[in-house]
Each structure stands twice: as structure tokens, then as C-alpha cells.
Amino acid sequence: MERHGAEVAPKTVSAPVPHTPDPLPTLRALRMALDGFLSKGVDGEPQMTFAAALMRTMKDGERLRTIIAERAFDLHYQPIVDLETGAVHHFEALIRFTEGASPAGAIRMAEELAMVTDLDKAVADKAVRKLNSPGFGLTRIAVNVSAASLASDDYVDRLLAMTGDRPDVRKRLMVEVTETAALNDLAAADRRLARLRETGIQICIDDFGAGSASFDYLRSLSVDIVKIDGAFVKTLADGGKDNTVVRHLVELCRALEIDTIGEMVETEQVADALRALGVNFAQGYLYGRPEKEPRTRVAAAPARRQGVTEGWG
Numbered sequence: 128m129e130r131h132g133a134e135v136a137p138k139t140v141s142a143p144v145p146h147t148p149d150p151l152p153t154l155r156a157l158r159m160a161l162d163g164f165l166s167k168g169v170d171g172e173p174q175m176t177f178a179a180a181l182m183r184t185m186k187d188g189e190r191l192r193t194i195i196a197e198r199a200f201d202l203h204y205q206p207i208v209d210l211e212t213g214a215v216h217h218f219e220a221l222i223r224f225t226e227g228a229s230p231a232g233a234i235r236m237a238e239e240l241a242m243v244t245d246l247d248k249a250v251a252d253k254a255v256r257k258l259n260s261p262g263f264g265l266t267r268i269a270v271n272v273s274a275a276s277l278a279s280d281d282y283v284d285r286l287l288a289m290t291g292d293r294p295d296v297r298k299r300l301m302v303e304v305t306e307t308a309a310l311n312d313l314a315a316a317d318r319r320l321a322r323l324r325e326t327g328i329q330i331c332i333d334d335f336g337a338g339s340a341s342f343d344y345l346r347s348l349s350v351d352i353v354k355i356d357g358a359f360v361k362t363l364a365d366g367g368k369d370n371t372v373v374r375h376l377v378e379l380c381r382a383l384e385i386d387t388i389g390e391m392v393e394t395e396q397v398a399d400a401l402r403a404l405g406v407n408f409a410q411g412y413l414y415g416r417p418e419k420e421p422r423t424r425v426a427a428a429p430a431r432r433q434g435v436t437e438g439w440g
Contacts, residue, residue: 187236188236188240188242191233191236191237191240191242192242192245194224194226195237195242195245195246195249196245198249198252198253199224199225200222200223200224200225200249201222201223201224201225201419202220202221202222202223202250202253202254202257202419203220203221203222203223203417203418203419204218204219204220204221204257204268204417204418204419204420204421205218205219205221205410205415205416205417205418206218206410206414206415206421206422207219207269207388207408207409207410207414208408208409208410208414209407209408210398210401210402210406210407210408210409211402211407215266215422215423216267216408217266217267217268217269217299217301218266218267218268218269218421219268219269219271219303219410219417220250220253220254220257220268220269220270220271221417222234222246222250223417223419234246238273238275241275243273243275243276244273244275244276244279244281244282247270247271247272247273247276247282248276248282248285248286250270250271251270251272251282251285251286251289252289254268254270254300255289255290255296255300258296258299258300259293259296264423265299266299266421266423267299267300267301267329268299268300268301269300269301269302269303269331270300270301270302270303271302271303271305271333272302272303272304272305273305274304274305274309274310274311274316277304277310277315277316277319277320278310278311278312278315278316280319282319283319283320283322283323286300286302286323286328287322287323287326290326290328294326294327297326297327297328298327298328300328300329301328301329301330301331301351301352302320302323302328302329302330302331303331303332303333303354304316304320304330304331304332304333304344304348304350305333305334309338310344313343313344313347313348314347316347316348317347317348317349320348320349320350321349324349324351329351329352330348330349330350330351330352331350331351331352331353331354331388332344332345332348332350332352332353332354333354334354334356334357334390335353335354335355335356335376336355336356336358336359336372336376337356337358345379345383345385350385351385351386352385352386352387352388352408353376353380353385353386353387353388354387354388354389354390354410355373355376355387355388355389355390355406356390357389357390357391357411359372359373360373360389360390360391360392360397360401361391361392361393361397363389363397363400363401363404364394364396364397364399364400370400370404373389373401373404373406374404374405377404377405377406378405381405386407386408387405387406387407387408388406388407388408388409388410389401389406389408389409389410389411390409390410390411391410391411392409392410392411392412392413392414393411393412393413394413395413397411397413398413
């Protein structure tokens with residue numbers, strides 16, 4: 128093998144793995160551990176380092192599997208407000224782990240180890256229970272769904288079963304399609320999302336503009352709301368290209384009869400810019416941080432924390 132004009136000897140490593148009836152979880156853990164091993168480089172004996180990385184990945188994967196099965200996580204709810212009235216329109220349910228694990232890291236592991244559909248279903252289960260809880264009122268909740276969960280009917284079947292005897296709950300439930308991974312079959316995904324919309328569940332495209340599939344999603348999927356990625360939103364008060372991009376996006380969505388949300392709103396100036404551009408709703412620390420018990424009234428004063436950003440989890 129040649130690299131930068133010099134001969135480099137290929138290296139191999141080996142590591143013991145447990146015998147299991149289903150080898151796929153082990154193979155996925157091997158791939159994830161190898162990716163981490165190669166990205167961080169070798170510190171010490173390669174075989175020992177990789178073996179440790181593999182065992183750590185498998186241990187973390189089993190712990191995550193248990194957390195999902197036992198629903199050993201919390202949902203925190205962040206308000207999305209109507210920019211015209213200032214009232215809470217709905218909440219986004221964001222996962223938080225009681226053990227203090229990083230939501231983004233856990234979600235990435237769930238995707239790598241093919242557990243993300245189980246995680247999506249577990250989150251939806253908790254959100255539906257919240258919607259059914261006494262005293263919650265008529266507020267809507269949005270849950271995130273990954274591309275992997277829309278690759279088969281399993282997630283949609285489960286969500287419809289959860290809400291089968293409560294059509295009023297379906298009208299207060301929203302699904303946000305995330306762009307952490309691309310939808311490979313948009314036509315099939317649209318058919319599945321259409322089944323949800325037919326029952327009253329609303330569909331939102333999350334982080335629009337952050338991924339290359341955004342306009343394909345907008346063209347191919349029947350959706351109710353588009354959430355504009357915070358990278359375009361947080362600089363709106365400064366003027367410039369982002370204002371032009373957001374203005375034309377809002378005009379496009381309006382022509383398609385799709386509402387819009389601006390995320391990562393931390394200042395009144397950004398909120399004013401969104402309002403002037405015709406964006407319908409806003410989300411961010413200006414209105415409230417994610418909390419375990421959702422509050423239907425947003426804070427009178429900004430709840431912004433310097434240097435903190437929001438994300439899927």
C-alpha cells in the first residue's frame with residue numbers, strides 16, 4: 128500500500144468476541160468500535176487497544192438496549208410558540224438519560240447498532256402517555272423519528288396502535304422527520320407518513336437546510352410544517368445571505384401551504400426578524416429550555432443561557 132509516495136505496510140488487529148446466536152449485533156459493534164479506533168489512532172498495543180474499544184462498545188450497546196427496553200430515560204419538553212400571539216403552539220419532546228449520558232452520543236450509537244427504531248418507539252410511547260395524562264390539556268407534542276424508522280411499516284403500525292382508541296390524541300401528536308440519515312425510498316416513506324396524516328397526526332421536516340436531502344424531502348413528502356435549521360436562524364438579526372435564504376424558503380412553504388418554525392431563537396432581535404420574514408413559529412431559549420414538566424405559559428423573561436445550543440437530543 129502506498130500513501131503520500133511512501134510504502135506503508137498494512138496492519139491487522141484481532142480481538143476476542145463472545146459467541147451469540149445472532150451475530151449481527153456483534154458485527155455492528157465491531158464496525159462501530161473499529162471506526163472509533165481508527166479515528167482516534169493507536170495509543171499502545173493495537174490489539175489490546177482495539178479489544179478494549181470493542182468491549183466498551185458492546186457493553187455500552189447492551190446498556191443502551193436495556194435503557195430502551197425499560198424506558199429508563201426521561202423526556203423533557205421545549206415550547207414552540209406562535210410568533211403572532213406568543214402562545215405555546217406545541218412542545219418538542221427531547222430525550223434525556225438519567226445516567227447523564229449524552230443524548231447525541233446515545234442516538235448515534237442507537238443508529239449504528241440498529242436500535243434507533245426501538246428508541247423512536249420508546250420515545251413515542253412516553254409522549255403518548257404524557258398526552259393521555261390527566262391535566263395535560265390540549266397541548267400538542269412533537270416526537271422525532273429517524274429515517275431508519277420510516278424504512279418499514281413497524282414504527283407507523285406501532286404509533287397507530289398506541290393511539291388507536293384516542294383520535295383526540297392523534298390530533299395533538301406531531302412527528303418530526305430528522306435528517307441524521309437520508310431516507311433511501313422517499314415514495315415508501317411518504318406512503319407511511321400519509322397513513323399518519325390521514326389519522327390527524329401532523330408531519331414536520333426537522334432541521335431543514337442542514338442536509339442535502341432537504342429539498343427532496345420537501346418535494347416528495349406530504350408535510351405540514353418545516354423547521355428551519357438554527358444555522359440559518361441565529362444570524363438573521365445581522366442581515367445578509369441567511370435572510371435571503373429564509374425569506375425565499377418561507378415564500379416557497381407558503382405557496383405549498385406549509386407552516387414554518389425557526390429554531391435556536393435566543394434574542395428578541397432574531398424573533399423580530401423571523402416575524403418580519405413571515406415565519407409562523409419559533410423555538411429556543413428565548414422562550415424556554417426543555418423541562419421535564421411542560422409549561423403552557425412561556426417565560427416572561429428570556430431563558431437564554433450563553434453558549435448553550437439545542438439539538439435533536
